[in-house]
Amino acid sequence: MTLSTDTVDVALAPRTVMVELGTRRYPIVIENGVLARAADHLAPLARGRTMAIVTDEHLGTHLATLADGLSAAGVATEALVLPAGEATKSWSTLERVCDWLLRLGVERGDHVVALGGGVIGDLVGFACAILKRGCGFVQIPTTLLAQVDSSVGGKTAINTAAGKNLIGAFHQPALVLIDPTVLDTLPPRELRAGYAEVVKYGLIDDANFFAWCEENGASLLAGDPAARLHAITHAVSAKARIVAADEHETGGIRALLNLGHTFGHALEAEAGFDGRLIHGEGVAAGICLAFRYSVARGLCPVADSDRVSAHFHDIGLPDGLAASGITADGVQLVAHMRHDKKMAAGTLPFLLVRGIGATYLDRTVDLVDIQQFLDKEPK
Ligand SMILES: NC(=O)c1ccc[n+]([C@@H]2O[C@H](COP(=O)([O-])OP(=O)(O)OC[C@H]3O[C@@H](n4cnc5c(N)ncnc54)[C@H](O)[C@@H]3O)[C@@H](O)[C@H]2O)c1
Numbered sequence: 002m003t004l005s006t007d008t009v010d011v012a013l014a015p016r017t018v019m020v021e022l023g024t025r026r027y028p029i030v031i032e033n034g035v036l037a038r039a040a041d042h043l044a045p046l047a048r049g050r051t052m053a054i055v056t057d058e059h060l061g062t063h064l065a066t067l068a069d070g071l072s073a074a075g076v077a078t079e080a081l082v083l084p085a086g087e088a089t090k091s092w093s094t095l096e097r098v099c100d101w102l103l104r105l106g107v108e109r110g111d112h113v114v115a116l117g118g119g120v121i122g123d124l125v126g127f128a129c130a131i132l133k134r135g136c137g138f139v140q141i142p143t144t145l146l147a148q149v150d151s152s153v154g155g156k157t158a159i160n161t162a163a164g165k166n167l168i169g170a171f172h173q174p175a176l177v178l179i180d181p182t183v184l185d186t187l188p189p190r191e192l193r194a195g196y197a198e199v200v201k202y203g204l205i206d207d208a209n210f211f212a213w214c215e216e217n218g219a220s221l222l223a224g225d226p227a228a229r230l231h232a233i234t235h236a237v238s239a240k241a242r243i244v245a246a247d248e249h250e251t252g253g254i255r256a257l258l259n260l261g262h263t264f265g266h267a268l269e270a271e272a273g274f275d276g277r278l279i280h281g282e283g284v285a286a287g288i289c290l291a292f293r294y295s296v297a298r299g300l301c302p303v304a305d306s307d308r309v310s311a312h313f314h315d316i317g318l319p320d321g322l323a324a325s326g327i328t329a330d331g332v333q334l335v336a337h338m339r340h341d342k343k344m345a346a347g348t349l350p351f352l353l354v355r356g357i358g359a360t361y362l363d364r365t366v367d368l369v370d371i372q373q374f375l376d377k378e379p380k
């Protein structure tokens with residue numbers, strides 16, 4: 002017997018992670034170049050019908066790659082191209098997407114493709130949750146943030162004047178196709194913002210992964226393919242595990258994914274979703290605030306908090322209120338927090354930390370205390 006001399010670079014090999022949700026279980030396929038080969042996965046879902054693709058205006062090249070591959074495999078497509086940016090997660094764009102899908106005659110058994118970042122994924126996922134009381138959809142995430150977080154787990158939503166993600170539904174995709182090479186065209190600011198959600202997984206319950214981030218974060222952001230694949234696989238594996246354990250955020254486990262988000266969402270809402278502070282930047286600032294508040298409460302060693310802030314700062318992400326660029330006082334930010342979906346009988350369960358890799362849900366936080374803490378933070 003002769004052995005092949007071909008070597009497979011294990012660090013770059015394709016891999017699949019399953020989200021174990023019983024009859025609604027689905028695969029996350031992570032593979033360099035899979036966008037061009039998406040028909041292998043999508044043709045069976047198309048069932049000989051036209052596939053609807055919703056994307057945004059910055060994704061023309063990737064839309065062409067996807068549509069050309071599908072066309073070569075005999076799958077016809079129609080595309081809706083939306084404006085880019087957080088403001089697209091709105092009532093008016095939701096109406097536009099639903100009307101377009103209805104005009105196309107999309108059926109419950111069809112699968113709509115969301116090709117884009119978290120904005121497209123959240124919006125299209127929500128449209129598919131309510132279209133004819135629910136049709137299928139596939140996530141093809143094109144930002145680092147969407148590849149490590151938003152494309153997995155079925156949280157779908159739009160924003161309203163009252164705040165972030167306040168109208169939405171849990172609606173799981175049938176498939177997630179992740180092609181890390183599409184990140185080559187992502188602007189550096191967006192790549193960095195997505196990296197905040199990567200670091201989050203280490204801070205929640207995995208101190209070794211945070212150490213990996215400290216060691217490898219810079220090369221990941223510089224485009225190192227092995228680091229990129231490792232971070233994506235690690236993050237979606239963690240998210241798949243958490244979602245399978247607590248799909249609807251009722252068991253206190255999925256809420257851990259909200260680390261930094263109560264502060265971050267308040268900052269985003271204060272900015273009016275105008276692009277001054279994008280989601281991942283708000284999350285970075287919010288995580289640093291959650292660590293500092295935990296230090297102020299005597300829960301977390303100051304050295305851990307300083308280490309987290311230093312890492313975000315070194316990467317070029319905001320490490321608190323001053324660096325977020327949003328000028329707001331404690332009263333204004335706490336007013337936004339009162340809309341948080343975790344509010345229960347007038348109190349807000351908060352994600353606090355006992356250290357790096359030791360996040361927990363604290364039900365004893367007084368929002369007046371948060372307000373006073375924020376007022377003392379450097380502006
Ligand atoms: N559902 C969830 O579990 C979840 C998790 C995290 C975040 N989110 C949501 O995700 C949203 C943020 O997502 P995001 O950071 O991906 O932002 P985004 O969708 O706005 O994309 C960021 C920008 O990058 C552009 N872009 C996307 N892919 C590109 C590519 N490959 N090349 C060039 N440009 C590209 C987009 O056009 C946009 O301008 C927020 O609304 C947040 O609330 C949801």
Ligand SMILES: O=C(O)C(=O)C[C@@H](O)[C@H](O)[C@H](O)COP(=O)(O)O
Nearest residue numbers: 150154156165166255258259262342
């Ligand atoms: O999937 C989850 O659960 C998360 O909380 C992931 C977060 O990164 C994400 O920003 C999510 O959209 C926040 O949800 P929300 O319910 O707090 O608005």
Ligand SMILES: [Zn+2]
Nearest residue numbers: 198262280284
């Ligand atoms: Zn987030």
